[in-house]
Amino acid sequence: MPARPNPLMGLPFEGALEDLGPEYWDVVEAATFPLTRLRFRNNPLLHQLGLDPASVSDDDLEAAYGRFEGRAPLLALRYHGHQFGSYNPLLGDGRGFLYGQLRDRHGQWQDLGTKGSGTTPWSRGGDGRLTLKGGVREVIAGEALNRLGVSTSRTLSLIETGEALWRGDEPSPTRSAVMVRLARTHLRFGTCERLLFRRQPAQLERLLRHVVALHYPHLAVIHSDGEQRLVAFYGELVQRVARLAAEWMAAGFTHGVLNTDNMSLAGESFDYGPFAFLETWDPGFTAAYFDHDGLYAYGRQPIVCQHNLRLLQEPLAMLLPRGPLEAALEAFGGVYAAHYRRRLLRRLGFDDGDIEVGALADLPDPVAPTLRLLAGWPVAYGRFFAALAEHVRACGLPATADELVPFIGEAPPPPRTEWLAWRDVWWRWSHAAAAGPGTATEAAICARLRRWNLPEAPNRPVIERLWAAIDERDDWTPLQQWLAQTVSPGRNGAG
């Protein structure tokens, strides 16, 4: 009987970046691992790629994304980057490669990229590997952020590979893994910076033509003039990154390593290393243990993103005048503020559209009172929203402001002045929304609270609990349960 074909190997890859030529990448080979054992598969993403998940076996995934059978060429991408303020010209894919590019079910380009698949010319003495814990953390970050509505890469598969790794930030030896992630692109701000370093304007122009064609195709239609098109690309990237920063802030997420080699030219969030979700709300909260000065602290993320966008002007200035770039960057603050407000409102159950325009003008904005309350109440940021959602589901909308009581049973009481101020604003909004012209009935507010908040945000203690079960007993059930109950909107009762 002929062997059943592996559906993953029939995916319709198109060599868009490969066709740009070897200036941008090196052909590499994957490592051979002592074992390949599937630990996580993302069925919704398999579906998004046009496959029937039921037709893809675990062994298919191990063959394609653990043993890398039947796929060539594998490309380590070249890039540089500003890391913690210093330029590093020695970067590039040092432990991953571009596996392939294809259009998904919605016609959207997707890259399949690996992490932990072996050394490359850019490994700089590193082992080219990913720890299993690092892979588990990537799975959690991508799924949680996606569930919170953040534009993010996601892990397609995580395969344990049976090696013993030594790391300074994990008890070692520690277990190894290889992951494949889906991202709109693996091209980074640092990909452009490398071409400035090497003074290669023609190669930058080719690269950006590729980026616009794949990731900003509407701009190619609007602008026949190449220069205008690139200015428009930068302008849209500014807006996408501003929205992304707002999404991280509303999600209570600290990326941790906002170097320019971790900034996507498609404006999507990716590379989940030392990230952390907030415990108590604190703008100074720092995720990476090696970020001694708090450069990439939670509250600095918008300003760092804006700074990184300004750094990107340097390579672009090989092709474009500065004036329009600087003018485009000025939009950052306004786009950020408006998007952050919308996202925070949504976590509180609200939307401007719920409320009569006249009534809206009379309402105090809930953003500042929410942050003032959170700054003084030692509760986990995600817990605040989850508990609000639970309270409204259990008790309905309060008929009077006084009926709304501090709803986090296990927490110390909130600071009185900040609580009363927040309570009154939230109550006024909830009543204006429920009485407004939109569809924001009590049930709709309740559904929104459930949809846009996680029952349990994966802050450090939560991730450590999930990891401990894997580490101590090889028990994957807590992780699977957390993923099923926390990140699956269906199970969570949300639409």
Ligand SMILES: Nc1ncnc2c1ncn2[C@@H]1O[C@H](COP(=O)(O)OP(=O)(O)OP(=O)(O)O)[C@@H](O)[C@H]1O
């Ligand atoms: N164990 C390792 N072996 C070789 N190179 C590594 C290793 N860890 C990190 N690097 C390289 O160091 C640089 C910075 O690492 P960083 O953690 O930002 O990226 P990454 O997590 O490896 O990959 P990505 O940005 O694609 O998610 C990258 O060029 C990366 O390839």
Ligand SMILES: [Mg+2]
């Ligand atoms: Mg990186």
